[in-house]
Structures are given as C-alpha cells and as structure tokens.
Amino acid sequence: MARTPIAVLPERERGECTPIDTRMKPERAAEVADLLKVLADPTRLQIVVTLRDLGDAVCVCDCTAAFGLSQPTMSHHLARLRDAGLVDVTRRGGWAYYRMRTDLPAPTKRLIAAL
Amino acid sequence: MARTPIAVLPERERGECTPIDTRMKPERAAEVADLLKVLADPTRLQIVVTLRDLGDAVCVCDCTAAFGLSQPTMSHHLARLRDAGLVDVTRRGGWAYYRMRTDLPAPTKRLIAAL
DNA sequence: CAGATATATCGACGGCCATCGATGCGAACA
C-alpha cells in the first residue's frame, strides 16, 4: 500500500496526479487545529505547561505579574484556555483560580504531555 | 515546593499576589509556539499527519486534488512546512516531491507523533 | 454605604495569515 519510494518513483506521466489518501478526517483536523491554535501563543503555552507541571491552581494576578502583560490581556488568555476546555475556574472571594482540567480527552492529554 | 492545593489555599491577603515560577523559558515558548502555529491549520495538519504515516513523498498536484484548494494555496502551505523545517523538497523534472524530514529534533518528533 | 481590590468585558488598533487570480519560471515534448 506504500507509495513507490521517491528514489524509484519518477516514472510519472504528465497530467496524471495520483490522489493521496488522507490519514486524518477533515472534521478531526479542524478540531485538532483549533486546539493547536489555542496553544500556539507563547503566553498561553507557558501557562499550560506551568499548570500541567504545577498540578495546582493560579489566579490572574499571579500570571499578570509573571508575564508582564496587562490584566485584560491575561484575563483574555485564561478565558481562551477555559473556552477550549483546557482549564476550569474556581472563584473564591475576589480571586479566580485557574487549574488544568483532569478530565481531558486522551488525545488532548497526549498532546499537552508532548509540549 | 508545590503550591498549597486550591481546596486549602484561600488564606490570601489582598494585594499579595504570589508570582508563579514559569516551567518553560520565554525563548523556548516562542519556538514551540511558532511550530504550533505552523501545525494549527487543518490543511497543513492533514498534510503532516499524512506524510508522517505515509513515510513517503507527495507532490503539489496530489495535495491540490486531495484538499480542493487552489494550487497557489497548496504551494503556500507546503512552503510554510518547508520553512519550518518539517519537510524537504526534491525537484524531479517538473514535479516537486515533499516528504517528512527524518532528522527532526526529538521534541518536534514527539509533538508530531502526538497529533 | 464608600472605597479598594480582583477580575471580566468592551471597543479599537495593528498585524498576521489563508485564500485566490494573475503572472512568472523551468522542464519536457513535438
């Protein structure tokens, strides 16, 4: 089923493009791409990795101080992680504690573990 | 070293935000984020997964037919994968064969394997 | 209640990017 290796291949007729069989369905690709978009930001990436390794919760003011970004920006990033289902929030008093969700789908877990 | 668990924590003074210790350096985060940006597109994601599982080369016309996009767009996507160092190109006659690079850094390999 | 603190939301701005049609370029073939 493997395609002819490139070193042997080039016996190819002009105007005959052999269609490739995609290994990932478009719907699944869209899902994974959306997840990757959420992770494809330096700040959010650091937050995710930190939450993953810390195994504990942080609140917005902590992140704001750590990354040198404005409070609205940090709130925006955390909201984006929350909308993606990666973290959840627990409000306690004035503070909002964000921590990594533990019930993530296995493929998502594997991806985050590979970061 | 672990932070106080959220269930026990909230003994917190107002105006005292404890800075978190980031688990990923900013420079590394920027690198990984750039890689994720490249992968965070449904078309490129399908190409990468296909090339990964196929272990062989495809040319632009194959992809164009498979994904229903214009030839310039497909050329753009493959160029982006090439610029990111994920694939390399071998020109043979009129065709350009793209295949997954085998000398990727270990972290990159792990990430692609987790897709 | 008045003030302070933590967070969320809003509106705006600037930049990046996916996509396309048009065009250029190189290789093969008649």
Added chain:
DNA sequence: TGTTCGCATCGATGGCCGTCGATATATCTG
C-alpha cells in the same frame, strides 16, 4: 522553437487575534 504542464511568486482581500486603556462587576473592608 513554441507549447504545455507543474510549480513558485506576487498583490489584493477578508478575517482572525493579541494587545491595550477604559469601564463595568463583584467582593471584601471599614
């Protein structure tokens, strides 16, 4: 040499997003 085919590049366009200041909301304190 002229034509055709595969691919790359260019310029334009529309949309998404990271960032911020300003503002709203909620909670606590006095």
